[in-house]
Amino acid sequence: MKKNTLQMLFAFFLASQCCFAQVDVVYNDLVWSDEFDGNGAINSNNWFHQTQLPAGGNWYNNEAQHYTNLETNSFVDAGCLNIVAKKESYTNQGFTKQYTSARLNSKFAFKYGRIDVRAKIPVEAGTWPAIWMLGKNVNEDGGYFDAAYGTSNWPACGEIDIMEHGITRSKPINYIQSAMHTPSSYGSTTNVGGTEANSDIANNYHIYSMNWSPNQISFLLDNVVYYTYNPAVKDASTWPFDKEQYLLLNIAMGGVAGTISPDFVESSMVIDYVRVYQNTTADTQAPTNFTATLGSVTGSSVELLLNATDNSGTVAYDVTYGAETASVSFASGVQKSLVITNLSPNTGYTFSVSASDLSGNVSVNNPIVVNATTTENKTTECGGTDSAASQNSFSVGYNYAFETTGTDVKITFELLDTDKSGVVAYLWKETPFGEMAMTNVSGNIFTKTITGQTVGSTIGYAVKFAYSGGLSVTKYFSYVVGSSCALGLESSNESKQFYYPNPVENKLYLQLLDDQNKITMTNIVGQKLVDETVKSSHTLDMSTFESGIYFLKVNNSHGIQNIKIMKK
Structure with a gap:
């Protein structure tokens, strides 16, 4: 659709400011887009019709449609792309199906950046509209990049589902879902998030966005983050997202979306624009307003409260104390807590803290020195109830317990929030950082036993509760092995x-x-x-x-x- 350039820049400025503290990297430069100007066939320089059936003659997930290159299934009209799913008998490649639709591949692939898609989404029973991405290296016969780059099978190529509707039938209409598919979790993946739009998605435009950095992938609805994927360990199993991906737009019929309404005739996904942003100019702006102050102090830990602002959206903090170092990245403009653990009781420490952005620009007031003396280590935390969070928040809180048997420590947490569903838990080790899946005991009670601990040593752990729509992480608890x-x-x-x-x-x-x-x-x-x-x-x-x-x-x-x- 024809847009006034000034209006486009102003709208993106507002979106960037809205999301400044929500995404870890703000991408500013428009590198690829389709505004769908004109009428008639889609722009073949930008899009490829994927029509070839997989082996066996059916699309995946028991879907019922043929994807076609017919203009009745995909066309531009009045400045918008229309992808139309229709009830009609259609024979192609030797198979007859009762529904047709379109599946478009972008001819543009990229690594790291942001996608904004402004669209209206069909909600009829049995429709499965999707805005999503696949690795450019996916081995999928009939895909645009397959012949030249298809070296990896799914899910090793990585899949990023920016928006899907209709496959979470327990949720209300207007609930959209995002998901990550990797070798570590695919199919019915645990890496999912979702949210409900504040107005009818079929009759109102909403902006569906994905912000992808080397550190994490965040999903936004109307410029508000509702889910972030950020595995603690990033390897080929959890993070195949260090290579280029391309965009797919389609409406599937049936399959995971359930029974198609007998009254269904046709329905459209109407897309106003697709825009991809990256940072193509060098970042020379250093972080400003850098502060580092002392938080809570225990016999084995010191809390540092850190804050700075940067145009990139992310600030990296480096802490040196004695021969030890610690590094962490936080969102710009948001005070965050960094807890230094495994310290000796009743001991003075000097912490030298520096701030920089991901491009290496350093704050002018580096370093800030913070002095602290740990207390006598008279008590440790063995069990109780709390609601403090190191990431996001809890509506009620959680129970926690540490128990030593010999040199093993059993760690048990229970999520008390009643507004979370599909809960799984991961134990986070503070130093050095590590993530371990916990075992579900019953309800929202999870446990993990760590073995071979040294009696008298201090350990620090938190728990990440992941659930439909997001995640929350408890604060870190210090525990002296052997304490009761x-x-x-x-x-x-x-x-x-x-x-x-x-x-x-x-x-x-x-x-x-x-x-x-x-x-x-x-x-x-x-x-x-x-x-x-x-x-x-x-x-x-x-x-x-x-x-x-x-x-x-x-x-x-x-x-x-x-x-x-x-x-x-």
């Missing part, structure tokens, strides 16, 4: 109150000091199993409890006492 914090006594009445036998098989006998005693018992992830007021002599039936560790808290006029109970 729940045995800490908050009053001096331990010798006067008795709990036996411990370990217990069926019945736990309590001899308490008051006639009225408030008792609670929780499991290792903080779930409350007992909460009652009892007499001085009380028998607690634990015959139905599973074997494991439980925490008994007694509150009376003599104080509070915490006891770890072992159930055989």
Whole structure:
């Protein structure tokens, strides 16, 4: 569609400012586009009709359509591209199908940048419209780049689904989904995110965007990020996104999208424009407003609060302390917390912090020096409930627990948020950084045992909860291997109150000091199993409890006492 150049630049400026703190790299230079000016056939310099059926005569996922190069299935009209799915009998390549549509490949491929597609999306039952990308090296007969570059099978080539509709039938109409397919997760991939548009996507234009940097891939609806893919370990299995990809536009019928409505006649995806941005000019602007201040301090960690702004959208921070170093990248203009762990208690440290952008431009006030002295390491965190996040946020929070057996540490987290679905969890090691999948115990309870730890050493871990629509990461917890914090006594009445036998098989006998005693018992992830007021002599039936560790808290006029109970 014919656009006023000034309006286009102003609109992109607004989008860039809106997303400045949301994406890690802001791409400014328009390098390829199709505004779909004129009427009639699509621009063959920009697009290729992919029509060749896969082996077996059917498109993937049990889809029901033929893709054609007919102008009735793809054409430009009134400044917009129309991709039209139709109910009609059509024979091609020796196969007759009852639906036709179009599948367009861009003849342009690129590595790193941003795509904006302004479109109206069909929502009829059984339609599966998609805006997506494949590696230029995909081995797929009939694809535009296959003959010259097709050396990798799917999913080794990598697939980026910018927008799909109709395949998440449990979600309302106007819910769009993005997904990543890699050798580490494909098909029913766990790497998905989605959001619901704030207005009808069939009758209103929305901007569907993907921002791709060497560090992460973010998905936006109307310039708001709703999902980011950023695996901790980037290799051929998780990150085949270090090579060029090209764009695909199509409407599939049936298959994963479900039963096609018997009343279906035809429906269109109407695309106003497709624009690709990269940074083609050298970045010479250094970060500004750089600050580094001291946050919380424990016996084994120091928190540094970092902030700076940069035109690229990302600031890299390098920290030196003694012979050690730490590096991290954060979004521009957003204060972030960097926790330095594995420090010695009651020790002074000097941290030298520098800021730069990804092009190597350095802040004029580098370095900033922050001094801190760790506290005496009297306590560690063994278990409890929290809601603090190091990435995104929690609507309720989570339970956490650390338990040492020999030289193994069992780490258990439970997500308490009730507004998350499709939850999976990954344990994040703080130093050196690493990510490990956790095992689902039940509900949203996940556990992971790390082996071969040194008793008395301090370890730091957080948990990433990934779910439909995004992810949230807990804060990092420091734990001293071998600690059993729940045995800490908050009053001096331990010798006067008795709990036996411990370990217990069926019945736990309590001899308490008051006639009225408030008792609670929780499991290792903080779930409350007992909460009652009892007499001085009380028998607690634990015959139905599973074997494991439980925490008994007694509150009376003599104080509070915490006891770890072992159930055989």
